[in-house]
Amino acid sequence: MNLSRRAGWLRTLAVAAAAAVAANALPDVALAGPATPGRTGNWRDVVVTGVSADAAARAVTAAGGLVLVSLPVTNGVAARLPGEAELGPQWVVAPQRAAKVAGETPPSATVPASTIRQTLGLASKGDEGRGVTVAVIDTGVADVPDLAGKIADRVDLTGTGAGDGFGHGTFMAGLIAGSGAASGGAYRGVAPGADIVDVKVADAGGHTDLVTMLRGLQWVSDHSSEVDVVSLSLSSGSPLPYQIDPLNQALRGLWQRGIMVVVPTGNDGPNAGTVTAPGNDPVLLSVGGLDEGGTATHSDDVVGTWSGRGPTWQGVSKPDLVAPGSLVVSLRSPGSVVDKTYPQARVGSDYVRGSGTSMATAITSGIVAATLAENPKLRPDVIKDLFVATTYAAPGLSRTEGGGSGGLDAATILAKAGRWKSSQASKQNAADAAAVGRDATNWAAFAKAMVSRNQDGAAAQWKKLSKASQDWAARAWASLDPAARAWADADWAARAWAGAGTEWAARAWAARAWADADWSARAWADSDWAARAWASDSWNARSWAWLPPS
Numbered sequence: 001m002n003l004s005r006r007a008g009w010l011r012t013l014a015v016a017a018a019a020a021v022a023a024n025a026l027p028d029v030a031l032a033g034p035a036t037p038g039r040t041g042n043w044r045d046v047v048v049t050g051v052s053a054d055a056a057a058r059a060v061t062a063a064g065g066l067v068l069v070s071l072p073v074t075n076g077v078a079a080r081l082p083g084e085a086e087l088g089p090q091w092v093v094a095p096q097r098a099a100k101v102a103g104e105t106p107p108s109a110t111v112p113a114s115t116i117r118q119t120l121g122l123a124s125k126g127d128e129g130r131g132v133t134v135a136v137i138d139t140g141v142a143d144v145p146d147l148a149g150k151i152a153d154r155v156d157l158t159g160t161g162a163g164d165g166f167g168h169g170t171f172m173a174g175l176i177a178g179s180g181a182a183s184g185g186a187y188r189g190v191a192p193g194a195d196i197v198d199v200k201v202a203d204a205g206g207h208t209d210l211v212t213m214l215r216g217l218q219w220v221s222d223h224s225s226e227v228d229v230v231s232l233s234l235s236s237g238s239p240l241p242y243q244i245d246p247l248n249q250a251l252r253g254l255w256q257r258g259i260m261v262v263v264p265t266g267n268d269g270p271n272a273g274t275v276t277a278p279g280n281d282p283v284l285l286s287v288g289g290l291d292e293g294g295t296a297t298h299s300d301d302v303v304g305t306w307s308g309r310g311p312t313w314q315g316v317s318k319p320d321l322v323a324p325g326s327l328v329v330s331l332r333s334p335g336s337v338v339d340k341t342y343p344q345a346r347v348g349s350d351y352v353r354g355s356g357t358s359m360a361t362a363i364t365s366g367i368v369a370a371t372l373a374e375n376p377k378l379r380p381d382v383i384k385d386l387f388v389a390t391t392y393a394a395p396g397l398s399r400t401e402g403g404g405s406g407g408l409d410a411a412t413i414l415a416k417a418g419r420w421k422s423s424q425a426s427k428q429n430a431a432d433a434a435a436v437g438r439d440a441t442n443w444a445a446f447a448k449a450m451v452s453r454n455q456d457g458a459a460a461q462w463k464k465l466s467k468a469s470q471d472w473a474a475r476a477w478a479s480l481d482p483a484a485r486a487w488a489d490a491d492w493a494a495r496a497w498a499g500a501g502t503e504w505a506a507r508a509w510a511a512r513a514w515a516d517a518d519w520s521a522r523a524w525a526d527s528d529w530a531a532r533a534w535a536s537d538s539w540n541a542r543s544w545a546w547l548p549p550s
Contacts, residue, residue: 042083045096047210047246049076059087071214073221074250078211090444092244097210116175116363117188118296119324121411128370128414129191134176134229136362137216138169139544140200142333146178146187146350152195153226157215158203165204167338168544171354172233172362173198174331176369182350187329190366190410193373197227204337206544208234210246217250224257228372231365233358235266235545238277241314248281255283260372260380262287262365264357264545265308265319269402272309276545279319279357280312285368285384288318289325289360290397290407301407302396306547307357309402317399320384321391323367323408325360327353358545360408367410374417386413386420435468443469 045068048056053072060067060079063086069078078096087093117124133152141151142164150173154162164170173196180188201216202208213234220227232251242248251261265288266276279286288307293300303309304326310318332339332352345352368383378386390413391406399405442464449457462470 043080045078045080045211047071047074047076047078047094047096047214048087048091049074049094049244049246049249050091051075053077056091059091063087069211069215069218071218071246071250073218073253074214074246075253076246076249078214092240092246094210094240094246115186115296116190116324116328119292120190120363120367120408121296122190124185124188126188127193129177129194129366129373131193131376132191132228132369132372133195133197133226134191134231134365134369135197135199135220135227136169136173136176137199137201137213137220137230137232137234138164138172139166139202139204139206140164140169141173141196141198142167142170142331142336144170144174144331144333144350146174146181146331147196148179148181150177150179150194150196152197153223154198154200155216155219156200157212157219158200158208160200160203162198162200164200164333165336166202166206167333167336167352168202168206168233168358168546169198169200170333170336171330171338171352172231172358174351175328175359175362176231176366178331183348187331187347187351189330190363191369191373194366194369197223202544206337213247214250217247217254220259221250221254221257224254224259227259229365229368230254230259230261231362232261232263232278233356233361233545235264235268235276235279235308235357242277242281242312242316245277248278248284251278252281252283255380258379260365260368260383261285262361262368264288264361265310267306267308267356267545267547269303269307269309270305273311273313275308275310275312275316275318279308280314280316282316285321285364285380285387286319286404287357287360287364287408288322288402288404289355289357290322290403291326292324294327298392298394298407300396301394303402304355304357306355307360307402317404319402319404320388321364321404321406321408322397322402323360323364325357325363326355328355328359328363329353330359330362354546356546361545364408367408367413370410371413371417374414375420378417378420382420386416390416431468435466435472439465439469 048060050056052075053070056076057067057070060077060081063081065079065081065085067077067079071077122128140163141147156162174189176189177191177194177196178187178189179192180186199216199219201212220230238245238247251263255261261284263279263284263286265279265286266274268274268276275286278284289304290301291304303322307322307325310316312318329347329351332346332350338352345354347353371383371386372378387408388405390409392409393406397403397407442461446458446461446465449461
């Protein structure tokens with residue numbers, strides 16, 4: 001319940017963002033594919049986000065820059081800015097950054113593979129997910145027999161054409177909606193009745209970048225009536241807080257439009273604090289990976305040693321739950337990088353083994369599709385509430401072990417989906433979102449004062465907030481894990497607020513949201529902050545949430 005309540009307090013930023021989105025009439029400049037991060041001559045490629053895409057475009061133009069792509073989904077634009085041109089402090093300027101699939105499939109042919117439907121308690125010949133569409137934001141989806149008739153649409157944002165030259169996206173699509181035709185149903189997906197939209201954002205090397213990712217999400221936003229679920233298995237090391245990271249903002253915007261979003265916690269475990277973006281977002285359904293030991297019983301289930309564990313550096317408890325992710329079997333993309341590099345991973349001629357929180361994410365996305373087929377009226381907040389409230393317990397899946405609320409219980413979810421009502425936590429989330437949404441302008445001013453450590457300004461802005469907003473801040477702080485709350489309070493309050501005499505809830509909110517000492521010290525408004533914090537290596541070293549060879 002704390003997780004759901006905590007999710008509500010940042011949903012309000014997305015509420016404010018959604019309200020500000022407007023159609024942008026500016027023509028896009030076509031991008032051939034993933035761009036190289038950094039500067040080109042005396043220009044730099046960036047993503048500018050703020051109150052709206054229109055306003056961001058005007059700010060870029062006023063600074064002498066060029067708008068490349070309008071991205072209303074994240075309330076901003078991709079742009080090219082001249083030299084050291086600066087925008088006002090109301091704008092977040094995130095440089096273009098590269099992302100590369102750094103690892104591939106790890107399996108050994110001698111280790112038993114998971115049969116996911118059996119593990120999840122699904123009927124061998126079920127047809128779950130009928131009438132629901134899942135957008136797989138990934139490396140593309142190959143044209144293979146098990147997906148015949150399943151691809152509702154293909155969108156290529158890379159300029160490299162249809163197909164999956166890397167082999168990751170096809171695997172994910174198979175876990176979601178594969179028919180199992182080539183295996184007599186043994187490797188049937190968890191929602192074989194669902195349709196797939198192939199949103200290709202990465203090339204044959206698994207490379208992508210921030211702008212290409214956002215363009216893919218913008219396509220989903222523009223076609224929101226055609227997409228019910230987004231499955232995104234990217235793991236990145238963004239240095240920005242989730243509140244202002246463009247990728248997180250875009251995903252929360254889709255969530256607010258009624259599209260369920262499922263993301264991984266990444267494969268940087270087993271230590272605490274290893275959850276990656278966008279799995280660090282309290283709104284989105286973030287999934288860790290479990291190892292079920294090749295059995296359908298739950299007593300031997302454990303969290304994978306590789307699965308990212310919270311709390312995040314901002315004190316958010318993650319993952320929300322864990323799902324099968326160890327040595328699962330799904331579709332092979334013949335001739336792809338994964339296929340050629342790891343022939344020992346093949347299972348017969350049509351399948352391949354793999355592990356990682358990517359797999360857990362895709363499986364959970366499939367169960368979301370199956371849930372929506374049972375009850376199409378469920379909104380993302382309520383679906384998340386249902387999933388978290390119905391998890392199963394096992395000794396190796398405790399919260400302290402990185403298991404979140406527990407293991408994904410597909411059978412229970414589907415049994416309850418038709419009659420599930422919003423829990424009290426979900427209702428509180430909605431009330432909080434409405435209250436803080438009405439205070440969006442004051443919250444933005446308060447946050448700006450907090451980030452700049454302007455104590456007097458923050459105190460003045462705090463007094464302008466409604467009682468409902470102040471109550472929400474107090475609850476958000478109270479719902480923090482005790483250890484995270486103590487750390488954040490000591491870090492921020494002792495340094496910045498000692499003896500200031502400001503209301504405790506204002507200090508608490510600041511500690512909860514902005515307390516990281518290193519990030520604060522970087523002074524994100526400095527003209528050279530972006531160049532230092534967004535070095536391209538920070539994303540080149542990250543990957544789709546797929547493990548390297550073992």
